[in-house]
Amino acid sequence: xxxxxxxxxxELRTALTGVDPVPGSVxxxxxxxxGYHRPEAxxxxxxxxxxxxxxxxxxxxxxxxxxTFTAPGLVIEVxxxxxxxxxxxxxxxxxxxxxxxxxxxxxGTRTTRADPTGHFTAPRIPHGPxxxxxxxxxxxxxxxxxxxx
Amino acid sequence: MTDLIQRRSDDDEEVPGGVxxxxxxxxxxxxxxxxxxxxxxxxWTIARMHDLDAESAADVCQTTWLRLVERVxxxxxxxxxxxWLATTARHESRRTLRxxxxxxxRNGAAALNRASDIxxxxxxxxxxxxxxxxxxxxxxxxxxxxxxxxxxxxxEIAAALDMPIGSIGPTRSRCLRRLRTMLExxxxxxxxx
Numbered sequence: 001x002x003x004x005x006x007x008x009x010x011e012l013r014t015a016l017t018g019v020d021p022v023p024g025s026v027x028x029x030x031x032x033x034x035g036y037h038r039p040e041a042x043x044x045x046x047x048x049x050x051x052x053x054x055x056x057x058x059x060x061x062x063x064x065x066x067x068t069f070t071a072p073g074l075v076i077e078v079x080x081x082x083x084x085x086x087x088x089x090x091x092x093x094x095x096x097x098x099x100x101x102x103x104x105x106x107x108g109t110r111t112t113r114a115d116p117t118g119h120f121t122a123p124r125i126p127h128g129p130x131x132x133x134x135x136x137x138x139x140x141x142x143x144x145x146x147x148x149x
Numbered sequence: 150m151t152d153l154i155q156r157r158s159d160d161d162e163e164v165p166g167g168v169x170x171x172x173x174x175x176x177x178x179x180x181x182x183x184x185x186x187x188x189x190x191x192x193w194t195i196a197r198m199h200d201l202d203a204e205s206a207a208d209v210c211q212t213t214w215l216r217l218v219e220r221v222x223x224x225x226x227x228x229x230x231x232x233w234l235a236t237t238a239r240h241e242s243r244r245t246l247r248x249x250x251x252x253x254x255r256n257g258a259a260a261l262n263r264a265s266d267i268x269x270x271x272x273x274x275x276x277x278x279x280x281x282x283x284x285x286x287x288x289x290x291x292x293x294x295x296x297x298x299x300x301x302x303x304x305e306i307a308a309a310l311d312m313p314i315g316s317i318g319p320t321r322s323r324c325l326r327r328l329r330t331m332l333e334x335x336x337x338x339x340x341x342x
Binding site for chain 1: 173174176178181182185189190192193194197203206207208209210211212214215216217218219220221222241244245247248251252267268269270274277278281292293296297298325328329332
């Protein structure tokens with residue numbers, strides 16, 4: 001059997017083409033993503049993620065995950081504590097300043113406010129990708145790059 | 150909106166990625182849907198070949214698309230959007246695995262929640278699928294990408310596997326020879342039985 005290479009390749013194509021199809025919900029989410037475009041916002045890139053640290057996690061396995069986002073003139077740090085069905089966020093803006101912070105996830109959004117020391121909290125955010133859209137009036141808004149929490 | 154999807158086909162003159170991205174940045178949903186049709190299978194396969202379960206793989210795909218949206222008008226090389234997506238999905242899959250290992254450490258005995266065995270495609274030769282599944286990781290991943298529909302470009306496969314583009318052809322030949330040997334010895338085994 002399989003003497004013929006063209007035959008093997010055609011069987012391979014048949015075996016691999018239909019396997020593990022993309023769920024319709026995944027394609028629908030991809031199509032809907034364009035609606036989250038915020039061209040007016042500057043992008044804050046993910047500069048550090050404690051989940052990627054190769055060293056033993058500081059503070060032990062129960063320590064929250066720490067994400068650091070940076071844009072020119074603004075650092076957004078956020079600590080994420082996980083429970084089974086949601087995430088609690090405690091964040092800080094540096095330099096310290098007040099700002100409205102819109103926490104966006106696919107299918108929802110919640111607005112919180114950083115106090116004059118730059119601190120903000122957002123309990124019970126669903127797991128999955130989020131982006132924080134920070135409005136430090138009168139400056140340009142800053143959006144953190146989408147990150148799965 | 151799914152009716153906007155037109156699947157990539159080999160004989161199509163493809164609209165360059167940069168043209169689609171520029172249109173999508175202006176809010177053109179058909180252009181965006183064309184990109185999704187071209188690449189959603191590739192991104193899903195990259196996530197799944199990292200052994201992620203369906204929920205984690207869905208998160209990886211969605212994060213990857215949202216990351217493209219946030220820089221839809223500022224990608225460095227818009228015509229290489231496929232390679233950019235593949236690289237982003239690979240990084241995101243690895244990040245998800247690290248996060249899961251960390252959660253495993255926290256939960257003690259709880260096992261990693263990974264992809265269960267993927268079932269062979271309906272109507273396909275089970276022997277071929279099982280042989281591919283039993284191959285070493287490098288061959289398994291390369292063959293799964295090479296025979297995807299829509300078919301990725303070599304530059305996109307290279308980005309998905311973090312592999313030099315020049316080694317895809319030789320590795321492909323080696324993996325196909327190996328697969329043939331596996332299928333032939335499997336066939337002989339069955340003949341004897």
